[in-house]
Amino acid sequence: MDRQTGDSGTLPPINFFDLQAQQARLRTRIEQRFSNILDHGQYINGPEVAELEAALAKHTGAKDAVAVGSGTQALVMPLIAMGLGHGDAVFLPAFTYNATANAVLLASATPVFVDVDPDTFNMDPENFAKRIEDIKKRRNLRPRAVIPVDLFGTPADYPAIMEIAEANNIQVLADAAQSFGGRQGNRWVGSIAPVTATSFYPSKALGGYGDGGAVLCDDPEMADMLRSIRWHGTGSDRKDSVRVGINGRLDSIQCAIVAEKLTIFDDELTRRKEIAAIYESRLKGLCRLQARPDNTESGYGLFTVAVEKDRDGVRARMQEQGVPTAIYYMNPLHKMPAFSEFPSSDGLPVCEALADQVISLPMHAYLSDAQAHFVCDAFEKALKG
Structure with missing residues (x-):
């Protein structure tokens, strides 16, 4: 077979991503999903939200999942839940998308940029440890959290990073916007770190047809807090604010789309x-x-x-x-x-x-x-x- 032409004589155009082929595979099922939502009319917080959250937790081995409005919200909301703010240092690789740094600043914390490993392209644990010592010497910031990024789909070196973080009482939030489906040892992305943020931007391996994301975690209290934060910080009755929150909801239609895509x-x-x-x-x-x-x-x-x-x-x-x-x-x-x-x-x-x-x-x-x-x-x- 000619590698350049294939069996049929002429190759079809090569797409960088191909959402159309995937849509053709799922279109009938997704259209039925739309119809179901139009019938029940719960466009916000419909049954599709809980369905997706349960499916994500089961698929990854996480104890819980919270669907949110975007991958950026999936980063911001755990930082808020962790109680981060002014004077708190959050370590992250400088070679990544700007959403990771934006999330830190939106949570009122300070980003501290870390170099990456030349082979894995992910956060260099040795440089992470060095940055911690730099911050301790300066004494103007408190080392509080680290956001390893699973760049291009490859999980960061969590065993090394989490050992350093634990020794310095630093909380770990994984940025898995590109790595859903990856694994480390016997743990899937979503259950490797205590808290994991992922994105459902359309071009992601698991994406919707609009913005969306999720936080996966192993702490029920964290999950409860995230559900409060995503609904403007309200309590279970959604009447009174019990903490600072945002509109971080993911609508029923996007949850239905992602849930359907998760089946394939x-x-x-x-x-x-x-x-x-x-x-x-x-x-x-x-x-x-x-x-x-x-x-x-x-x-x-x-x-x-x-x-x-x-x-x-x-x-x-x-x-x-x-x-x-x-x-x-x-x-x-x-x-x-x-x-x-x-x-x-x-x-x-x-x-x-x-x-x-x-x-x-x-x-x-x-x-x-x-x-x-x-x-x-x-x-x-x-x-x-």
Whole structure:
């Protein structure tokens, strides 16, 4: 078989994500879901919310799940529940999406940026420990929480990070916006850390048709507090505010969509892993593949590699061959104007280097083997200039 043409002679266009193919698979069921919601009329807090929360908890092994309005809310609300505020330091990698830093600031805490490991692209535990000591010496902030980010689908090194956090009385909130379906040891993402935030943005491996997210946790008191916070901090009667809260609700329609997508998630994850296996076997030695901590499996929310020379040229040459790519992320957080008042004392060299090197390849469950091989052929050709 010709890798570039496949069995049928001509490959269909390669999409970076493919929500249309997935929608075709589920459309009839989702339309029935819409009809059911129109019939019962509970557009907010309908039965679909509890259904999704129970399904998420069962799927991940978490003790509870709380559906919220976005992935950012899934980060902000646990920080509020933890009682963080002015003078509290929250450690996070600088090589990630800006929502993680925004969440810290929205909770009135202070972000402290940590460098990442050059192989896993995730938070470097050694640099995390160093940042803690830096903050203790400065004495102007209290080390209170850490947000490891599971970048591109690969869980962070939680055994090392949680050991450091426990030794310093620091709470752990996992940012799993890209890693749903990943696992570490015998724990799925959602049950690895005490509290985990995830996103249902449409392009995520488990996404809705709008904004949405969830918090997974192992503490019933935390879950109860989150349910209060998402409804403006009201008590069980929803009349009086018992704490500061926000409108953090996820509507019934989005819960129904995500619940329906969850029924095919394992099948899609299997396919993502098959595509990743093709990429890894073909690209090994051509670029730096993202490494994984021991006993860790990726959820392959994205498939990202590091190209040390002419990344942008490689990307342009792949586009000429009909292969779309993306860059996550072009600028580390400590270099962004909004976060310029939170610089690192000695720089974050790995974050800065990766921002010039990473390139994400098409990754979704509806790529054919022939398309995956064509992506690899295009990548190899693009490297040669």
